[in-house]
Each structure stands twice: as structure tokens, then as C-alpha cells.
Amino acid sequence: MSSVGAATAALEFMHVSCCFPDRAKRGQSYAAVRQASLTVGDGEFVALVGPTGCGKSTLLNVAAGLLAPTEGEIRAFGSALAGINRDAGYLFQPDSLFPWRSALENVAAGLEFRGARRSDAHERAQGWLARVGLEAHAAKYPHELSGGMRKRVALAQIWILQPRLLLMDEPFSALDVQTRQLMENELLSLWADNRASVLFVTHDLEEAIALADRVVVLAAGPESHPIAEFTVDLPRPRDVAEIGLQPRFIDLHRQVWQTLKTEVLSVYARERI
Amino acid sequence: MRESGSSIGARAQPKRAMWPWHLLLLSAVLGAWYALTRSGLLPSFFFGEPLVVAQRIAGWFITGKIFPHLGVTLLETVLAFAIGTALGLAVGLWLALSPFASRLLNPYITAINSMPRVILAPIFAVWFGLGIASKVMLGVTLVFFIVFFSVYNGVREVSPVVLSNARMLGAGRRQLLRHVYLPSATAWVFSSLHASVGMAFVGAIVGEYLGSSRGVGYLILQAEGVFDIDTVLAGIAVLTACALILDRVVSIAERRLLRWRPGSSAEHY
Numbered sequence: 001m002s003s004v005g006a007a008t009a010a011l012e013f014m015h016v017s018c019c020f021p022d023r024a025k026r027g028q029s030y031a032a033v034r035q036a037s038l039t040v041g042d043g044e045f046v047a048l049v050g051p052t053g054c055g056k057s058t059l060l061n062v063a064a065g066l067l068a069p070t071e072g073e074i075r076a077f078g079s080a081l082a083g084i085n086r087d088a089g090y091l092f093q094p095d096s097l098f099p100w101r102s103a104l105e106n107v108a109a110g111l112e113f114r115g116a117r118r119s120d121a122h123e124r125a126q127g128w129l130a131r132v133g134l135e136a137h138a139a140k141y142p143h144e145l146s147g148g149m150r151k152r153v154a155l156a157q158i159w160i161l162q163p164r165l166l167l168m169d170e171p172f173s174a175l176d177v178q179t180r181q182l183m184e185n186e187l188l189s190l191w192a193d194n195r196a197s198v199l200f201v202t203h204d205l206e207e208a209i210a211l212a213d214r215v216v217v218l219a220a221g222p223e224s225h226p227i228a229e230f231t232v233d234l235p236r237p238r239d240v241a242e243i244g245l246q247p248r249f250i251d252l253h254r255q256v257w258q259t260l261k262t263e264v265l266s267v268y269a270r271e272r273i
Numbered sequence: 274m275r276e277s278g279s280s281i282g283a284r285a286q287p288k289r290a291m292w293p294w295h296l297l298l299l300s301a302v303l304g305a306w307y308a309l310t311r312s313g314l315l316p317s318f319f320f321g322e323p324l325v326v327a328q329r330i331a332g333w334f335i336t337g338k339i340f341p342h343l344g345v346t347l348l349e350t351v352l353a354f355a356i357g358t359a360l361g362l363a364v365g366l367w368l369a370l371s372p373f374a375s376r377l378l379n380p381y382i383t384a385i386n387s388m389p390r391v392i393l394a395p396i397f398a399v400w401f402g403l404g405i406a407s408k409v410m411l412g413v414t415l416v417f418f419i420v421f422f423s424v425y426n427g428v429r430e431v432s433p434v435v436l437s438n439a440r441m442l443g444a445g446r447r448q449l450l451r452h453v454y455l456p457s458a459t460a461w462v463f464s465s466l467h468a469s470v471g472m473a474f475v476g477a478i479v480g481e482y483l484g485s486s487r488g489v490g491y492l493i494l495q496a497e498g499v500f501d502i503d504t505v506l507a508g509i510a511v512l513t514a515c516a517l518i519l520d521r522v523v524s525i526a527e528r529r530l531l532r533w534r535p536g537s538s539a540e541h542y
Contacts, residue, residue, distance in 0.1 A: 066437055084440055096438035100456040100533045109452070110442035143535035161442070 008078055010087075010165045010197030011040040011063055016072035018058050032058045034223035035072070038216060040165070042077075045191065045198040047208035049260060050218030051267040056201040057093075059218075060167045063199060064090050077164065089163035089196075091171040095150055097142045103153045104129060104138040110161045128156040132186065148179040152186065159190060166191075166198045173204070184211060184240040192237060205260060209252050210240045217256065220263040220270075228259045321502040329507035339511065345488045347515065349405050349477035353412020354470055361417045361469075362462060365424025366454060386422075390414045391475075394483045403484050412476025416469040420462055427461030428454050463531055466523045474516055 016036045022028040032055040040046045048056050061067035062074055065085040074081045076088070097106045104125050111121035129135050132152040134145075142150055151171060158166070172180045188211065191198065202208050208215045209232055216229045234248060243249055307323045309315040333339035368375040394411050401407035431453060439453050481490025489508050496504035 064437075064441060066440065084443075086443070088441065090438065090441040092434050092438060094432075094434050096432075096434045098435060098439070098452070098456070099535075100460070102533075109439070113439070113443040113445075113448050113452070141533040143533070157442070 008042050009039045009075070010042050010044070010077060011038075011199060012073075012075040013038040013059065013062070014073045014075065016059070016062060016069040016074060018055070018062065018067065019070040031070075031223050032221055033062075033069075034225055036225040038226050040197050040199050042164075042197055043195045045200065045211060045213045047200045047202060047212035047215045048218060049202060049205055049208045049215060049256070050224065051220050051260070051264045052203060053267065054218045054221040054263070055224040056203075056218060057169050060090070060169050060199065060201055063165075064088055064167055066090075085165070087163060088165040088167050089158035089161060091154055091158055091166065091168040093170045093173060095142065095154075097150055097153055097157070099142050102139050102141055103134060103145065103149075106142070106153055107156045107160055110157060114161070124160060125156070128160045129153070131159075131190075132156045147175055148183060151175065151183055155183075155187065155190065159194075162194060162196075164196055166196050166200075168198065168200045170202050170204075172207070173202070180207075181241045187211070188236075188238060188240070205253060205256055206244060207240075209234075209249060209256065210238060210243050215252075215256055217259050217263070220267045227263075228256075230256050318500070319502060321506045325503040326506045326510065329504055330510060333507070333511070339489075339492075342487055342489050342492050343511065343515070345405060346477050346481065346490065346512075349408040349412060349480070349488070350470075350473045350519070352405070352409045353476050354416055354473035356409065357413040357416025357473065358420050358462065358466075358469060360413065361420025362424050362458065364417075365421045366428060366450070366458060369425050369428035370450070370454065382421075386418050390418075391479055394480055397480070398484050403486060408477045408480030408485070408488075411480045412473040415472040415476045419465045419469045419472060423461040423465040424458045427458045431457045460531060460534060463523075463527045466527065467520055470519045470523055471516065474512070474519070478512065 013036050016033060017031055018033045019029040019031045022030045036055075036059060038046075038048075038059070048059065050056055058067065062069050063076075063081075063085065065081050065083050065088070076085050098109060101109065104122060107128050108118075108121035108125035111124060112118060116124075126135065126138065129138055132155055134149060134152055134156075137145060137149065142153070145153065154171075172183050175183060184207065198212075200208070200211060205215075212232055214229055214231050216226050218224050219227045230252060232252060234243060234246065234252075303323050306320070310317040310320055310322050368378065391411070393414060394407070397407040397410045401410055436449070436453060439449055444452060477488070478490040481488035482494050485491045489512055493505050493508040496502075496508065
């Protein structure tokens with residue numbers, strides 16, 4: 001798969017390091033990510049897994065352009081990234097909707113920010129709300145929607161801009177298992193239509209294998225970096241609720257877990273001290 | 274905030290209307306006042322008499338004598354409220370978004386805020402004369418800080434995720450201000466509006482009381498000069514009624530504009 005993205009990779013991390021001032025020790029800094037190199041090919045779905053606190057979100061923020069790396073370079077579709085990555089849509093882990101905008105206005109927000117006329121934006125937003133099954137809830141405010149509905153609004157809010165790259169930070173981790181599987185299937189069907197490149201961060205290995213073309217394992221932080229990657233050769237379209245029963249899925253799960261386990265245990269051991 | 278007082282058990286039952294009880298308490302207090310002053314247990318020279326007070330109020334409204342005074346007082350209040358809120362919102366947004374200005378002005382703001390600002394009234398009277406300008410200015414200084422601090426803190430508590438999301442969706446600096454900071458700050462302004470309407474009123478009355486030729490505060494001052502306690506109480510009653518009406522208007526505006534806020538639809542009592 002990696003050969004596909006060689007020329008026009010959606011995202012290339014080249015020896016990226018991110019240092020933050022250490023809160024415990026004044027004047028010192030610690031590196032959340034050290035010398036991380038990673039490529040997301042055009043149209044490729046990459047899942048990033050790793051133990052908690054391994055800098056997964058840091059890498060996403062670098063890819064989004066919200067955070068500039070301390071060292072190294074980040075390239076998006078061939079050109080060096082400076083400032084916000086305009087090709088990227090970012091689905092956050094916590095609620096990110098504007099609480100003072102209705103579902104419809106939330107979905108229309110991106111178009112309005114980018115200069116579309118309000119009426120046009122609302123018209124298109126209505127269509128996208130329908131695609132995520134919420135046309136009846138257009139006038140509701142986020143606090144009047146359930147957690148799953150809010151995530152669907154957030155998906156529509158991003159998808160309406162047709163981003164070439166999707167960044168997702170454990171977007172479904174706060175949902176219950178059934179809603180979560182529905183959302184994962186929803187994501188896969190949306191993705192099947194436009195085949196954007198995806199960088200999907202999760203700590204859930206099953207979610208990673210079920211969704212992705214490739215699973216990248218990050219080392220335990222600090223100074224985290226990718227240590228292994230696995231190509232997921234399961235056929236598409238996939239049904240997240242059933243894929244877990246396939247022998248190949250179980251086989252892959254065992255392989256990735258072998259690597260991940262070492263990292264998880266090392267975090268666990270450190271926290272026990 | 275308001276509902277937090279009532280326990281969950283109490284809310285499960287259907288609420289009975291409280292207004293008959295409110296009315297009963299009011300009549301009891303008025304009745305006791307009437308009985309005590311009538312019987313001579315309380316000297317009516319110092320405590321007034323409820324019937325005379327009521328007559329005084331009725332007389333004001335029938336002859337129309339009160340309206341120019343009330344109009345001036347309300348005009349001062351509304352102007353002080355509007356100008357103070359607008360200034361507080363603007364300066365609050367500016368300082369919250371500009372760390373240097375914020376750090377530069379921080380000690381001065383703290384100092385001015387801790388100063389008892391009612392004492393500025395005589396100075397304003399000297400600067401702006403005995404007309405409405407000096408009262409409005411006093412009200413503005415009182416309202417400004419209430420709104421300013423809630424906006425300032427509100428902006429700094431804007432969810433970083435919502436902010437990042439807006440930036441990822443393509444919002445520039447101006448759009449962040451208009452679509453994220455401003456709506457977020459508005460919610461905080463509204464939480465302070467009840468307090469600031471009251472303060473605007475205090476500014477107007479205190480200003481009138483210290484020197485004026487019109488307004489309800491002036492009426493009260495005149496009556497006090499001749500120990501006419503009934504008129505003083507009548508003035509106070511009219512002012513209280515006005516304050517209640519203003520507070521009600523703010524509540525209605527709040528419920529309309531903050532429909533998006535969790536719990537706002539249930540917020541009335």
C-alpha cells in the first residue's frame with residue numbers, strides 16, 4: 001500500500017518531534033513524540049493505535065496544523081504544511097459542535113466560514129443532515145440531541161466540506177457499543193463514496209482493524225514513535241458488527257496485539273511505580 | 274443556577290401555584306403595618322401609613338405628575354444599562370483576546386473595581402452637570418464592571434475544542450470573534466444582566482438623590498426634606514415595581530436569546 005502514496009501522499013510526517021514544557025520540572029521540556037515518520041497514502045485509511053498518553057492526539061494536531069512540530073517536517077499532499085491544514089476535516093473526541101447553533105446551522109458553519117451565502121449553505125446542510133438521518137432534527141440545539149446524534153451532526157459538519165483528508169481522534173469512544181458500531185458503519189459508507197484519506201486514532205484495536213487499510217502501532221510515550229505496522233487485507237465493504245468473527249480478523253488481531261501488549265504493559269508497569 | 278435550590282424529590286411532584294401564598298404574605302405584612310400605625314403602636318410620622326402611601330401613588334398616576342420623573346429615571350437607567358453593557362462587552366472581548374493589554378491593565382482594573390464607585394457621583398455632577406448625563410455616567414461605571422468581568426472570564430473559558438473545530442472549519446480571526454467568542458460571551462453577559470439592570474437603576478437613583486431637578490430620586494429627596502415619609506415610601510414602592518418589570522423584561526429576552534443553552538427552557542419560576 002505504501003507505494004501508492006509515494007508521489008502524492010495525503011500526509012507525510014518526516015522525523016517529527018514535539019516537545020512541551022514539563023509542568024513538573026520547570027524550565028525542562030519533554031518530548032511527547034520523537035522522530036516520528038509516517039505516511040498516509042491518498043485514499044488510504046490508516047488507524048493509529050497505542051497505549052494511553054502515547055502522543056496519538058499530538059500527531060493528529062500536527063497533521064491538522066493546530067500544532068507546529070518542534071523538529072521535523074509535515075507535508076500534506078506534497079507541500080509543506082504551514083498553519084491550518086485546509087484540506088483536512090477533524091473529528092474531535094469531545095463534543096465540538098457550536099452549542100449556540102442548531103444542528104442545521106452547525107452543519108452549515110464550515111461553508112459559511114468559507115464564504116458561501118447563508119441560504120445556499122443551509123440548503124446544502126439540509127441535504128447532509130438527511131444523509132446522516134437527522135433531517136427531522138435540523139432545528140434542535142446540540143444539548144437537545146443524544147450523543148450519537150451529536151456525532152452524526154459533527155460528521156456531516158466535516159463531510160459537507162468534502163475534505164481530502166480526515167483526522168479522527170477517538171471520535172466514537174464516548175458512545176455505547178451499539179451506537180458506536182452504527183456510527184462506524186456510517187463512517188465506512190460515507191467514506192466509500194468519496195475515499196478521502198483517513199488518519200484514525202483509537203486505543204481500541206478491534207475498531208482499528210475493522211475500519212482501516214493499515215494499522216500503525218505507536219510506542220508507549222514519552223518520545224513516542226511508530227514501531228510497527230500491519231496491512232489489513234480484509235475485503236470491503238465491511239460490516240463492523242460482524243467482521244470480528246472472521247478468522248482473518250482474529251489472526252490480525254493476535255498479531256497486532258502481540259506488539260501492542262508490550263507497550264501497554266510498559267505503561268502499566270511505569271504507572272505502578 | 275436558580276433551580277439548584279430545589280431538590281430532585283420536590284421537582285418530581287407537580288408544582289402548586291405559589292402566587293396565592295405570595296399574595297397572602299403581602300397582605301399579612303401590609304395588614305400588620307396598617308394595624309400597628311392605626312392603633313398608634315408605631316408612630317405614623319416615622320413609619321407612614323399604607324393607605325396614605327397608596328393614595329399618594331394613585332394620585333401621582335391619576336394627575337400624571339409622576340410620568341416626567343419616572344420617564345427621566347427610566348431613561349437614565351436604560352442609557353446607563355445599554356452603554357455600560359456595550360462598553361463592558363467590547364472591552365471584555367478586547368482584553369480577553371489581547372494578553373498584553375490584559376496584563377498591562379490588570380492592576381488598574383482591579384483597583385477601579387474595588388473602589389466604592391458610588392463616591393464618584395459628586396465628581397460626575399461637577400463634570401457633567403445636574404442633567405441626566407451625570408446619572409448615566411454613574412450607572413455606566415457600575416454596570417461596566419459587572420459585564421466586563423463576566424465577558425472577560427467567559428471568553429477565556431470558551432471550549433478549546435470548539436475553538437479548534439471552528440479553525441479547522443475555516444474560520445478566520447474575525448469569524449472566530451463573531452461566531453465563537455461573541456455568542457459565548459453573550460451567554461455570560463446574560464448571566465450578569467439581572468445584576469447590571471439593578472446597578473443601572475442604583476446609578477440613576479443615587480445620582481438623582483445627590484443633585485437633580487427631575488426624576489423619582491428627586492421626588493424622594495424633596496419629600497424627605499419636609500419629613501413626608503408617606504411620599505418617600507410611595508416613591509420607593511414605584512421604584513421597586515419598575516425594577517421588577519425591568520428584571521422581567523431581561524428574563525424574557527434571556528429566554529428568547531439563550532434557547533440553545535441546556536436548561537434554559539425550564540428556567541422560570
